[in-house]
Amino acid sequence: MTFTTTPTLMARNETNVLQITGLTKSYVSPDGTVRQVVAVDAFTLAAGAQVGMKGQSGSGKTTFLNLIAGIVKPDAGSIIINGAELTTLSEAKRDRLRATTLGCVYQSFNLLQGYTCLENVLLAMAFGAGRDRAFATTLLQRVGLSHRLDYYPRQLSVGQQQRVAVARALSNRPKLVLADEPTGNLDAANATETLALLRDTCAEQGAALLLVSHDREILARFTHTEEFSRLNTPLASVAA
Amino acid sequence: MIIPHIVYKSLRQHLVSTLVSAAAIALAGGLLIAVWVMRTESNRAFTSVTGGFDAVLGARSSKLQLVLNAIFHLEESPGNISPADVEQIARNPNVELALPIAVGDNYKGYRLVGTTSLLFDKVESAPGKPYRLAGGGRAFAMTEKEAVVGSFAAAQLGLRVGDTFHPFHGLMYDEKKQHAETYVVTGIFEPTGTPTDRVIWIPLEGLQRMSGHDVRAAAEVSAVLVKLKQENPMSGFQLDMLYNKRGNKLTFAWPIGAILAKLFDKIAWFDKILAFISYLVVVVASASILASIYNSMNERRREIAILRALGAGRLTVFGSIVAESAAIAGLGMLMSFGVYAVIVLVASAIIRVQTGVVINPLEFHWVMVAAPAGIIGLAALCGIFPALKAYRTDVASNMAPLS
Numbered sequence: 036m037t038f039t040t041t042p043t044l045m046a047r048n049e050t051n052v053l054q055i056t057g058l059t060k061s062y063v064s065p066d067g068t069v070r071q072v073v074a075v076d077a078f079t080l081a082a083g084a085q086v087g088m089k090g091q092s093g094s095g096k097t098t099f100l101n102l103i104a105g106i107v108k109p110d111a112g113s114i115i116i117n118g119a120e121l122t123t124l125s126e127a128k129r130d131r132l133r134a135t136t137l138g139c140v141y142q143s144f145n146l147l148q149g150y151t152c153l154e155n156v157l158l159a160m161a162f163g164a165g166r167d168r169a170f171a172t173t174l175l176q177r178v179g180l181s182h183r184l185d186y187y188p189r190q191l192s193v194g195q196q197q198r199v200a201v202a203r204a205l206s207n208r209p210k211l212v213l214a215d216e217p218t219g220n221l222d223a224a225n226a227t228e229t230l231a232l233l234r235d236t237c238a239e240q241g242a243a244l245l246l247v248s249h250d251r252e253i254l255a256r257f258t259h260t261e262e263f264s265r266l267n268t269p270l271a272s273v274a275a
Numbered sequence: 276m277i278i279p280h281i282v283y284k285s286l287r288q289h290l291v292s293t294l295v296s297a298a299a300i301a302l303a304g305g306l307l308i309a310v311w312v313m314r315t316e317s318n319r320a321f322t323s324v325t326g327g328f329d330a331v332l333g334a335r336s337s338k339l340q341l342v343l344n345a346i347f348h349l350e351e352s353p354g355n356i357s358p359a360d361v362e363q364i365a366r367n368p369n370v371e372l373a374l375p376i377a378v379g380d381n382y383k384g385y386r387l388v389g390t391t392s393l394l395f396d397k398v399e400s401a402p403g404k405p406y407r408l409a410g411g412g413r414a415f416a417m418t419e420k421e422a423v424v425g426s427f428a429a430a431q432l433g434l435r436v437g438d439t440f441h442p443f444h445g446l447m448y449d450e451k452k453q454h455a456e457t458y459v460v461t462g463i464f465e466p467t468g469t470p471t472d473r474v475i476w477i478p479l480e481g482l483q484r485m486s487g488h489d490v491r492a493a494a495e496v497s498a499v500l501v502k503l504k505q506e507n508p509m510s511g512f513q514l515d516m517l518y519n520k521r522g523n524k525l526t527f528a529w530p531i532g533a534i535l536a537k538l539f540d541k542i543a544w545f546d547k548i549l550a551f552i553s554y555l556v557v558v559v560a561s562a563s564i565l566a567s568i569y570n571s572m573n574e575r576r577r578e579i580a581i582l583r584a585l586g587a588g589r590l591t592v593f594g595s596i597v598a599e600s601a602a603i604a605g606l607g608m609l610m611s612f613g614v615y616a617v618i619v620l621v622a623s624a625i626i627r628v629q630t631g632v633v634i635n636p637l638e639f640h641w642v643m644v645a646a647p648a649g650i651i652g653l654a655a656l657c658g659i660f661p662a663l664k665a666y667r668t669d670v671a672s673n674m675a676p677l678s
Contacts, residue, residue, distance in 0.1 A: 098671070106583075106584060106671050106674075107671050127590075130586050130587065130588045130589075131588075133586050134585065134587075135586070139584060141674065145581045145674060147284075147582075148288070148578075149284045149287065149288030149578075150284060154284070158277075158281075158585065159585045159586070161277045162277070162586030162587055203585075
């Protein structure tokens, strides 16, 4: 097994790149009620593992990924990434950890429009391990964009844009890549190609991959899949 | 070093608003520097113009009127003084040189000033700078109808050595008031950067006895330009007492520089208003940077969220917005020197045409460093407001819809 959802107190495991325990996150609705969005008792992901997670829109899976990325602070629980307890880190250290250890791929690509393909990758490197033009070029070559290094995102097809996002996600040699509906905006052919590229490059770089999607065809390509609804068991709404 | 890179890319991405904001700063900064430099330089230039003299003796009037008439050739003469008064001042032991001048005629708006040949022999336009005639010319002969023309007047009138002209009566040009006399140009003065460049010099008697002038006043002069003996530091004070305190017929305008300085003091309020307006323009221009960046923050939220998701800290995005604001101001201030050059070159050309005083507007002045530093600082300060918005940008809600 490369991952587990066993709700047990777990010791820090150096072989796991991600280890989550008792994680909860709630939001206050406009009507004043508190809505728990995420309640995950336990989740681990071994180094280099690839997991497809199925979740419907509005199920809280993006919040779950944002919690792992350190973008959102949890109400309670523990998130250990590559041996570091994320929830006790200062925001600046969480930013640093995100830059050096994580790679993210989004449904809407989230490329910076004022930057070329190469510059998008180099910028991500600048926040992490440092700019490495040769490696950035290699990554873009690997995703089939060696002839588009100086193109701006608006000059690329959606499939090409997502390939840039894949290269950018791997630019700091991350231990874990989080992919949130990475094929959601792509046609079937591009979706298949991008998914294969994402999985292959993660494997080549030794990065674990946690991909969330509602697309059964995409998830069917994973050996290991997880139902987010089984993992996530939030309480019913309570008054604030 | 990531902030300069982010700033550079953002400036390029928002090129139009960057250039518009920088142009506003350029206009404001150029205006501010121009006001400061022109005020300082014109003050310095006007108070240092003495025509080589220390004082002016003239009919009872204000000292300023005497100086403006006799040194700057601007005002009307307050009246004449008698040959006896001229003789008296010339013989005063405190006086090194007394140069009588007479005014009252012009040639196409350029003033004719009658004087003696002492102008060519004993007078300096500024310390160590005697009046020099351009090649091929000579001084006028006191008994002939000859003229030596200031460099600016000669250029504007197209007069050259050997040319002739008919003077016109009065200080204002009126083509119906032409005198019958014909004067020959015998020399052109080299430029001095003083009001004398705008004057046509003729023999004193020539002006006094010009056809149509009152023969009863033919021996009188308009004023006497006085150079004091330097060995007696009290000479000016003693003459001031003699003419201004004890006498009531004449006015002794001394020292010339201080009289002009008083004029500048009197119009200091105008300087202050100009300076205030230029400060205001700078504040408005800086606020335009604030408005430009602040208004673009909505469309930038996603970019900021992406930067933060990539690992950029809050201080990095905060610093990049402040630096961007300062960079726009810096770009504007670079452009402002072009604006400044245009303003001061036009203004100094107007001053030269109107007064003959040459101002060097391109001389270094501390405000050329202080203004850019201040404006860049102010712009950085203005950048704090949008930067705070960037600092507070919520990453999760600005990245993608929840799923």
